Amino acid sequence: MRSLFLSLVVVLHALTVALPQPHPLSISLTKKSTLRTTDGRVDLASIRSHISSTEAKLQRNAAAFERNTGAALFSPSITKRAAALGSAPLVDIANRTWIGEIKAGTPPQTFTINFDTGSTDLFLPGSTCGDTCSGQQRYDPDSSSSAQLLGKSFTVEYMDNSAATGDLYADSVSLAGFKATAQTFGVALNEFGFSSEIYDGLMGLAFKSISRFGANSVFHTLVSQGAVPEPVFAFKLASSGSELYVGGVNPSVYQGSFAYTPVTKEGPWQITGDAIGINGKEIVNTFSAIIDSGTSLILGNSPDVSQLYAAVNATEIEKGVYALPCDTVPTVSITLGGKSFPLSAETLIHGPVDSSGTICIGAIHGSDEVEDQWILGDVFMRNVYTVFDVGNSRVGFVELA
Structure with missing residues (x-):
């Protein structure tokens, strides 16, 4: 009887170790910056920088995908431009x-992180970073x-021609209480571009094929x-109650049924959308899109965006940036997985161009660099609950509760 009892204890212990254990499922999120000046006006310089950063990120992902897989992620022209750039800027850390x-580590060290579904790798500032990482928690x-030091280094460049170098490590990393062991990530040895921010580093949540390190994302x-x-994570991005939910979905923050659409290529979270319309008129039909929590705008190809704004007589005040009356915000809807999701006026408009508050800047921008590729950043994601399903390689969208 005693031996039987001991055998049962061993079996139960083995099951306990093997099965995922209960953990906090969500990480509370806060957005700490905007594309506005302190007096509430739109910062056009920040918008220009953010558009350029998003273009560079798209090109960088194309180059990494081709390097890792031997195939093209987007059209040949985007991949060619990415290769010509060499070491593209890693990330523009302003306003998103x-x-x-x-x-991370044993015992665990705590870090404040920017979560990005448009990239894959985890980067942290290192303990030897010195004064250039002042104010940051350092790994x-x-x-x-x-x-574990992996014996490999990395170098990344920024849009101001500065650079950061570092080493690759493997260590445990915990996300919402779930622990990944032997996770590969980059540790910066010098200034990493985050020192002016109130967070420490960046965690990508996309696929291995666009990793600079040839490594899986933490998730x-x-x-x-x-x-x-469950092999899913979900974002609620809103003015309050924002969260990253890990290992499932949070039924208390959405209503209705999810509209799913498959991932077309496992690089960034790339899908095919059905339509984009304005004031009830469809302007764009069947388009490729990346769902990107690390981008604070919607970016589309210049001809389609121009046609979209032409429907409401908006004015292009500079390349890819459009102005329209603040008191006549149009209704823009994006249809994904057969379901139409309207954008709120709050998210569709960046803000006024001056103190009069009469003319506002739209949050959908045009680019000659993206061709047929759209980037749906948090301007879109703040209007829906978004689930990223790794197990079924798909993205789902549903109305917020």
């Missing part, structure tokens, strides 16, 4: 910060018993290690 906390591998590692209840 949905931030929350993660932990100290010497204080972690599970840290994909959690899935491969069986550490989460």
